[in-house]
Each structure stands twice: as C-alpha cells, then as structure tokens.
Amino acid sequence: MGGLALEVSSYFKGVGTFGKLILTIAVFVLLGIFNKAFSNYIDKANWSSVKTIKLKKAFSVFTKILALIFSIPIWLHESQNILTFLGLFSAGIAFALRDLLANFLGWLMISSHKPFVVGDRIRIEDSLGDVLEMNWFHTTIIEVTQNQDKTYGQSTGRLTYIPNAKFILQEVINESSTFPYTWNEIQIHLNLNSNWKKAKEIIMEVASKELGNMEEEVKECLEVASKTHPIYYQNLSHIVYTSLGEEKITLTLRFICRSRNYRNLEHGIIEGILEEFEKYEDIELK
Structure with missing residues (x-):
C-alpha cells in the first residue's frame, strides 16, 4: 500500500x-x-x-x-x-477558520463525552428542542415551545441549527437522558374566604387519578439511573403546598412526570380540578 x-x-x-x-x-x-x-x-x-x-x-x-x-x-x-x-x-x-475549528472541537467534545445523543431533549441558551442530528460543525434540533422558563410544550416544526462551539462554553440542560423525568409545579390561586382545605383535598384526588402509578414507574427508572449518576430522591409522591400571597391563597401541586408528558398531564389535572371546584360554592378562584 x-x-x-x-x-x-x-x-x-x-x-x-x-x-x-x-x-x-x-x-x-x-x-x-x-x-x-x-x-x-x-x-x-x-x-x-x-x-x-x-x-x-x-x-x-x-x-x-x-x-x-x-x-x-x-x-x-x-x-x-x-x-x-x-x-x-x-x-x-x-x-x-477559527469558527469552523471551534465547531469541530465542539463536535469532538459531544462525541467523546456524550452530554446528549440523537433523540434527547436539550436546552442551550434560548434554544430548546429534540436533537435530530449532530455533524462536524453544527447540531440540529427541532424546536419545542417554552412557557415561563419551566413549562415545555410540543414541537413547533421549526429546525434550529446550533454551532457546536456553543457546547464548549455554554451550559446544556438535558431533560431526557439517563433519568427522563422532571419535577413540575401547578399553582392554583384562591380567594382568602375559600375553603382551602377542601380545595387541597380535591387537587390531591385529581392528581392521584391522573398520575396513576407514576411513582412506581419512576422508582424503576431511578434504580437504573442511579448506577450511572448519583440521582437519589427520598420522596417521589406528589404533594400540595400551601402559601399566602397578596389577598390570595396559593395551592401549589408538585409532581414528577416524564419530561415530554407535562403538557398532557397539566391539561388533565387542570380540567379535573376546575370540574370539581364547580361543585362547591365555597371555593373561589382568584
């Protein structure tokens, strides 16, 4: 040769x-x-x-x-x-060629350390979406909607091309890799004269119905994830926290679910709560 x-x-x-x-x-x-x-x-x-x-x-x-x-x-x-x-x-x-070289080095970093792979949902700076492709110079994601820096929605269909150099210096949030679950919160605001104890019971009942056996599902995945990363949670059950605001009572439902299923669960929980609240005259939304 x-x-x-x-x-x-x-x-x-x-x-x-x-x-x-x-x-x-x-x-x-x-x-x-x-x-x-x-x-x-x-x-x-x-x-x-x-x-x-x-x-x-x-x-x-x-x-x-x-x-x-x-x-x-x-x-x-x-x-x-x-x-x-x-x-x-x-x-x-x-x-x-400094930008091309930086992008290529970014690709080497992604390929060797694997902070994400194709199919993962990631966020870097203002870009949020599911990874479609990683080549030598840029990574392609399909954009998903984002509300209030926490509520992630569904695909918009738009493609975002991110230079690989960004992955060297910027923080990357991966929502669906080893442990594809996230903690989420839904806030319900009531008038001060509302029966907040009854409202709290309703929220817990509706959440239990919508979430089903989510806790067992998460435990199984957590056992697998803990062998790769030190991820440990003492309590995986959903809970409702009570707090006082300016002329209102705030009930905050905290629960864990798959990172890509939040919108569907939020929809079911909110509708269930509203339907139940309509049955009681002493529960008034703020």
Missing part, C-alpha cells in the same frame, strides 16, 4: 505547491458532488427514514475518508515547499 502511494505520488512530484493546492480542492469538490448525487438518489428511493438517514451519513463519512486518501499522494513528496507554504499562510488560515 505504501509503495503504491509513493508510485502515485511520483506523478505529482513536478507540480508546484499552488497546483497541488488546486488539485486537492478539486478532489474535495468532486467527491462532494458525488456525495450530493448519491444523497439525491437515496432521497428518491422508497426506503424508511431511518435507513435513508443512516445510509446518507455513512456515505458522507466514506467520501470524506476517500478525499483524504486521494489527497495524501499529491503532497507525499512535499517537504520544504509545503512547510514554507503553511508557515506563510497558517496565521491567515487559523483566523479565517
């Missing part, structure tokens, strides 16, 4: 550095066109989306490896010329 590379490289021995640079760029461009043509062919094939994505990714990596293999013989006999060339232009190249 090495002898073949040397034999092929001898054809480029008389070519200058600039010519070799043009040839190298041509190799990458031609293989890029080939990769694009193959991707278009795959898109037209009647295959499942999972198979299509896997084939396109595999072929993309294959063409990149081919580009490197074809470029090696072009530069194999270069010594002083290539060092001189790199010395003259290294500063300019480093400045021009």
Whole structure:
C-alpha cells in the first residue's frame, strides 16, 4: 500500500505547491458532488427514514475518508515547499477558520463525552428542542415551545441549527437522558374566604387519578439511573403546598412526570380540578 502511494505520488512530484493546492480542492469538490448525487438518489428511493438517514451519513463519512486518501499522494513528496507554504499562510488560515475549528472541537467534545445523543431533549441558551442530528460543525434540533422558563410544550416544526462551539462554553440542560423525568409545579390561586382545605383535598384526588402509578414507574427508572449518576430522591409522591400571597391563597401541586408528558398531564389535572371546584360554592378562584 505504501509503495503504491509513493508510485502515485511520483506523478505529482513536478507540480508546484499552488497546483497541488488546486488539485486537492478539486478532489474535495468532486467527491462532494458525488456525495450530493448519491444523497439525491437515496432521497428518491422508497426506503424508511431511518435507513435513508443512516445510509446518507455513512456515505458522507466514506467520501470524506476517500478525499483524504486521494489527497495524501499529491503532497507525499512535499517537504520544504509545503512547510514554507503553511508557515506563510497558517496565521491567515487559523483566523479565517477559527469558527469552523471551534465547531469541530465542539463536535469532538459531544462525541467523546456524550452530554446528549440523537433523540434527547436539550436546552442551550434560548434554544430548546429534540436533537435530530449532530455533524462536524453544527447540531440540529427541532424546536419545542417554552412557557415561563419551566413549562415545555410540543414541537413547533421549526429546525434550529446550533454551532457546536456553543457546547464548549455554554451550559446544556438535558431533560431526557439517563433519568427522563422532571419535577413540575401547578399553582392554583384562591380567594382568602375559600375553603382551602377542601380545595387541597380535591387537587390531591385529581392528581392521584391522573398520575396513576407514576411513582412506581419512576422508582424503576431511578434504580437504573442511579448506577450511572448519583440521582437519589427520598420522596417521589406528589404533594400540595400551601402559601399566602397578596389577598390570595396559593395551592401549589408538585409532581414528577416524564419530561415530554407535562403538557398532557397539566391539561388533565387542570380540567379535573376546575370540574370539581364547580361543585362547591365555597371555593373561589382568584
């Protein structure tokens, strides 16, 4: 193999550095066109989306490896010329490609430490969504709605492309990895003259009906998660806290559920509470 590379490289021995640079760029461009043509062919094939994505990714990596293999013989006999060339232009190249390099380093960090994988729901800065793809320079998520910095909704259908460099310096929140459950709260505000004790009983009854055997489900998942991360909870049951505000009584239901099921549970709990409150004249919402 090495002898073949040397034999092929001898054809480029008389070519200058600039010519070799043009040839190298041509190799990458031609293989890029080939990769694009193959991707278009795959898109037209009647295959499942999972198979299509896997084939396109595999072929993309294959063409990149081919580009490197074809470029090696072009530069194999270069010594002083290539060092001189790199010395003259290294500063300019480093400045021009600093963002691409940072994004590539971010991809290396994601690939090695795996703070998230495809399918996880993550948040970084103002971007919140489910991870669709991670390539060398950016990560693609499909956006989900967000309310009051806590209530996560459903997909908007919009795609967000996040430069991988952000994952080096910014904090990343992962809601659905090892332990895909989150604690959530629903606040109910009552007038001061309301029967808050009865209201509290109703909230607990409705929550118990909607949550079902959630506690047992969470315990099983917690046992698995605790083998990877030190995640421990003494109490997994839902509870209602009572507090006083300005001319109102606030009852706060705290419960745990799957990170992607909060909106559905909130909907069921709120409707159940409102229906029950209508039966009592001494319970007034604020």
